[in-house]
Amino acid sequence: MMVRSKSSRVLRSVVAWGTVLLFAFPLYYWLTVAFKDGKEIFNYPPQVWSFSPTVRNFEEIFGISLGFGFGEQREVLPGGGNWRMAPRLWDSIVIAVLSTGIAVSIATLASYALSRMEFAGRHHFVSWVLSTRMMPPVAVAIPVFFIYKELSLLDTYTGVILIHALMNLPLAVLLMKSFFDDIPHEIDESGMIDGASRFLIFRRIILPMVKGGAAATAVLCFIFSWTEFLFVLTLTQTGLKTVPVVSSTFVTSTGTAWGNMAALGAAAMLPAFLFILLVQKHLVRGLTLGSVKQ
Amino acid sequence: MANVEYRSVGKNFGTVRVLNELSLDIGEGEFVVLLGSSGCGKSTLLRMTAGLETISSGEIAIDGKVVNGVHPRDRNIAMVFQNYALYPTMKVRENIAFSLEVAGKSRDEVNAKVEEAARVLSLTDYLDRKPSELSGGQRQRVAMGRAMVRDAKVFLFDEPLSNLDAKLRAHMRVEIRQLHDRLKATTIYVTHDQIEAMTMADKIVLMQGGGIVQVGTPDDLYDRPATRYVAEFIGSPQINCQEGEIVSDGADVHFKNSEVSLPLPAGYAAHGGTKVTCGIRPNDVQLSEEGAIVGRLKIAEKTGADKQMHLDVNGSEFVAVTPRSTEGVPGDDMRFAVDPGKVHIFDQSSGHRITTTLSGA
Numbered sequence A: 001m002m003v004r005s006k007s008s009r010v011l012r013s014v015v016a017w018g019t020v021l022l023f024a025f026p027l028y029y030w031l032t033v034a035f036k037d038g039k040e041i042f043n044y045p046p047q048v049w050s051f052s053p054t055v056r057n058f059e060e061i062f063g064i065s066l067g068f069g070f071g072e073q074r075e076v077l078p079g080g081g082n083w084r085m086a087p088r089l090w091d092s093i094v095i096a097v098l099s100t101g102i103a104v105s106i107a108t109l110a111s112y113a114l115s116r117m118e119f120a121g122r123h124h125f126v127s128w129v130l131s132t133r134m135m136p137p138v139a140v141a142i143p144v145f146f147i148y149k150e151l152s153l154l155d156t157y158t159g160v161i162l163i164h165a166l167m168n169l170p171l172a173v174l175l176m177k178s179f180f181d182d183i184p185h186e187i188d189e190s191g192m193i194d195g196a197s198r199f200l201i202f203r204r205i206i207l208p209m210v211k212g213g214a215a216a217t218a219v220l221c222f223i224f225s226w227t228e229f230l231f232v233l234t235l236t237q238t239g240l241k242t243v244p245v246v247s248s249t250f251v252t253s254t255g256t257a258w259g260n261m262a263a264l265g266a267a268a269m270l271p272a273f274l275f276i277l278l279v280q281k282h283l284v285r286g287l288t289l290g291s292v293k294q
Numbered sequence B: 001m002a003n004v005e006y007r008s009v010g011k012n013f014g015t016v017r018v019l020n021e022l023s024l025d026i027g028e029g030e031f032v033v034l035l036g037s038s039g040c041g042k043s044t045l046l047r048m049t050a051g052l053e054t055i056s057s058g059e060i061a062i063d064g065k066v067v068n069g070v071h072p073r074d075r076n077i078a079m080v081f082q083n084y085a086l087y088p089t090m091k092v093r094e095n096i097a098f099s100l101e102v103a104g105k106s107r108d109e110v111n112a113k114v115e116e117a118a119r120v121l122s123l124t125d126y127l128d129r130k131p132s133e134l135s136g137g138q139r140q141r142v143a144m145g146r147a148m149v150r151d152a153k154v155f156l157f158d159e160p161l162s163n164l165d166a167k168l169r170a171h172m173r174v175e176i177r178q179l180h181d182r183l184k185a186t187t188i189y190v191t192h193d194q195i196e197a198m199t200m201a202d203k204i205v206l207m208q209g210g211g212i213v214q215v216g217t218p219d220d221l222y223d224r225p226a227t228r229y230v231a232e233f234i235g236s237p238q239i240n241c242q243e244g245e246i247v248s249d250g251a252d253v254h255f256k257n258s259e260v261s262l263p264l265p266a267g268y269a270a271h272g273g274t275k276v277t278c279g280i281r282p283n284d285v286q287l288s289e290e291g292a293i294v295g296r297l298k299i300a301e302k303t304g305a306d307k308q309m310h311l312d313v314n315g316s317e318f319v320a321v322t323p324r325s326t327e328g329v330p331g332d333d334m335r336f337a338v339d340p341g342k343v344h345i346f347d348q349s350s351g352h353r354i355t356t357t358l359s360g361a
């Protein structure tokens, strides 16, 4: 560690905290909106610190009573729209978890093969995999709509899960491959000499080594699926809707229900946050530490 | 235990030929060291023996059976890699036990073998640690343990000591050799350190540029190097080389250049007029008033037990090992004598050893 003067240390933490606040403030303000009454949201100048918090927005979107004296509920707000958001949150969770699971599983197997197998064109394979992501999704959405119609996948979990997994696969393969590439081949070879089959080597030795990488990949896939808008919009009708699509219903002909929208957003952050919390203990760097000389 | 035969083995990486028509027999229970400078193909040969590289031409036979198409896991060999290649997510115990578990051995047998290996390698206290929690030397021993518990036919080592400090390396040299004497397993050991080769080997195979230059016991290579390359590779400090000519006038045969005139055994008479390189080991010279080698002292190095005199002889570096009491300051002229029988003569153009008999190298 370099020795630094006190003033430069202070300056460093000031800049660091400034940056953190810069990013955290919009999030904070948005959370306050979720807890504000309709009128308070539009107060000018905006009330950043002092306002009377209410859970009404949450009660409204989830159709429940949180018992703070705002018992009465409105089933339908002026301008129409679907206000029962709990099932939509559930849709989002199912789709994000399953599509992430599929993408990461396939990517793990595929990228191990890509990292270890010798076959003609393996160097181009990666760019070929990536090229599938170069087309703008809009260009793909319409054809996929017609394909899904033929296959009766429209408006189904399977359909959305598949397309999300597919969209995530290239990046997941690329990421996972870099984690496998970091593992020296001697470890595989050592396993071979110890008498293990390829699959046993993969399962017992290599897979545990890329757990952290798989967790990082899963986080990225999850966030993509959690926030994806276009495909859910085009491929679903009434059967299911994820949070990003359904939050647009708060923009109605008679105005935008900012409080409700913010409340939904706040609620939607929770599962994503929990998921990341769950996998982050695996997000350890230096995974190969100690296996080979430094 | 098994013997290993290489029959005209060749290896290409694409268009690059890294091993050339290499033939070698390794006997049962022998400790063979593959020695050579970096890039000469030692690891490649070892990996081909293990089945980790394909064999481009020729064949390798283990225990009399050609193994060219045999998968590494069916060759029944054990290998210690230069970087140890331990399984980082497994504890030491699991690392050592892995091959036994794969082979479907009973839990009791596995435990007994692991405990035994740990005892021999002084790893008992570390069995429940991960490799990342071990020192370099301990990791090296785990890698050894992993190889030991197998009843492998052949043990392969690829520079297993190159990551250790000098003291530990000297210690492990002895340990590995003792282990071999106990297990009596056929061992092929790769290194570029000639001291390791000299101290451990039953037989040294000296490689250069993808081929074998000389095969023999450590004494063979030290006393009768087949080429100048071998002479320069083996021995520390390095052998001194002087360029010159064999001059034969009747009874007297001399090695001569503009400053040195060295008597040679009479057997070299037949080579009179040949341009040669004369190799003299730093340990084979004695300080002497009548010595044939005259040089100006550049620097005197103390090594503890003795002194190394770095001299300028006929424009090239000449090192002489002398007793520690030898006086000398830079600029002094010093004279050394050498026993004619200890002089190595190599043909200048081919680099091959010229012997006193007419058969050549």
Ligand SMILES: Nc1ncnc2c1ncn2[C@@H]1O[C@H](COP(=O)(O)OP(=O)(O)OP(=O)(O)O)[C@@H](O)[C@H]1O
Residues within 6 Å of the ligand: B013, B016, B018, B036, B037, B038, B039, B040, B041, B042, B043, B044, B045, B192
């Ligand atoms: N996969 C490969 N592709 C192409 N060339 C290779 C490959 N592996 C090794 N080589 C080449 O083959 C030659 C021999 O390599 P090898 O690893 O056997 O050397 P070595 O004697 O073990 O050297 P060192 O002492 O440095 O380990 C080298 O010139 C190297 O560049």
Ligand SMILES: [Mg+2]
Residues within 6 Å of the ligand: B042, B043, B044, B158
């Ligand atoms: Mg090597």
